[in-house]
Amino acid sequence: MTNKRDILLQTLDNQPADTSLAGFWHHYLADERQQVFGFRQKQSVAAVVAAQQRFYDDIHPDFTKIMSDNFFLLPSLLDVTFNSPADLRQIKPVAANHPWYQDQVAAIKAIVDHYQGDIGSFYNIFSPWYQLRLRFEILDQDPVKIYDFFAAEPALFGEVLNQLAQDLSELVTRLIREAGIVGIYLCVQQPQDSRITKALWQQYVVPSEKLLLNAAQAANDGNMLHICGFAGARNNLADYQDYPAKAINFASYVEGVSLAQGKKLFGNRAILGGFDNTEAGLYYRGTEAQIKAETKRLLQVNGRQGILLGADCSIPFDTPDARANWVSAAANSKQ
Template sequence: MAENKHQILLDTLDNKPTDRVLAGFWHHYLSDEQKQVLGYRDLAVIDEVVKRQQNFYDRYDPDFTKIMSDGFFLHPSVIDNEFETPEDLKKIKPIDPDDPWITRQVAAVKAIVDHYEGEIGSFYNIFSPWYQLRLRFEIFEKDTEKIYRFLKEGPQAIADVLDVLSDDLIVLSTKLMNESGIDGIYLCVQQPQDADISTKHWQQYVQPSEVKLLRAVQDVHDYNIIHICGFEGKRNRLGDYKDYPVKAFHWATYVEGVSLKEGKKLFDGRTVMGGFENTVNGVFYKGTKEEIQAETQRLLEENGRQGILLSGDCSIPFDTDDAHAQWVSEMLTVSACQWVTGGEKR
């Protein structure tokens, strides 16, 4: 069955009927967190990440990809300053549009997208301003609570710096969309994992920077996805994101206990993505071909086909066999042929 995977992806994001459901899976390429943040300062590291992502495409032949931002995790001003109090966040300043963090990032992503030769669509991983600050404290200081202390002690200082970061991420995302060939960004967000921080507090001080960023990039190219991250069991109030200006929603179906079908109702019928548990305990990681393909068929039967993209709930483990992703796509191709010839679609 001849197919244009790139067009099918765009049609799926537009919530149009398609002959086939697509699947995409991704994992990180640098296991060293320091390299994930500082790698952009070493051309050899950038080259390594580009080649690994190109090779992943060659081995797996995915239906679409989410390109990883390994080496470029955090804004330079977030990296290069020390923050002892919320007021210290004023040290974070905008960077020049020609800063290497931007120009090298755009060039690296373009090299990966060019390798696809137009065969598939792709998105690029962007950590939200809040997510960037959180990772900064977790990676460099091993302090998982500092970001929440800052939000409670100096909420306006947090809001102000998130706005600064949002502006630079708009510059980066715009350049990526206009120059690298991606179809959109994949914005990673996560709500505060602190019971003392209310939804109202988050909505007042954190949410505006995320919505501002998404509204700006939607004006450039509107095929953007929001990833409501449930990595390592983190929980989010999914309904708080229903008004975000995006084409598709991705969340941890297993962590949140919300299926794709249920999420589609929650998000007013817009396109949804996910379905497979992404941990070493999930069938995608440890299952046989028969088990993985049976789970693929179950997800189709449970959630339908229109406006659905299958993927892991988040990044899959480094050592996942690429064949597992191929088995999912193979099953989706077979299922599509049976669906058309069986008279369900004319």
């Protein structure tokens, strides 16, 4: 009998499958600083591992995106002060034996092993650009600093992003080969500041993201690109058409682009999505009947082949996990 992991691989390959799969996820740590520094506390790491194992035990999801809570940011971005763009030179390569690598691989392997081969999983990775943006937003409480630094010293900024990509490539290669994930779920987002032109983004940001994706794809051809529209951020989806990824997840509600349109835009690659991820969305607010009806509508208008049902992005913390089973049941109902 074909298990859900095999069906996931068939869907990623854009092959017909007997079952339509659905996956939804939320974070486990509400404190953003804990998401960054938690890797230094074995108790916090163990608690998140246990929570993600319980998530599997409680609802037996079709597939998962394992959250990087406790390990949000590279350790080279911590314990340093960035007052000017020149301070970016303080960022040094992460040693291959750093606990941030070793403990993260061990934690994710414990989660994947808990699945006993039944389902496939991706692992959340923030791109180099996203890493720096979160660093400034979470630790400095300054959402503008990344744009100030980039606009002032774009070449230095690009060098730093490439260094971060090398370190992240080490991580994702080990995660795929040692922890057993199908691939990574790489979070990217275009600059949300008019000073950063498309040309600047393409010259200094894109190379680091492609470097990282190429490393992941070399380890296993099963990685997903997440073009993040969290909190209404807009992206030009066409700018990502040449990114090397097996599947694409984009914010269909934010961008106003259907799954079928996205599939065509990305060369018929597998697509994940369909539901709004916000508290205003049907997945959060709707009844079981409404969510099941929307599931059937999504599959009717977008087709099934190469389609994974999910949301634009992470769902709110307090969303009942069992709602994912409503989607799965409706997707595979014969009625």
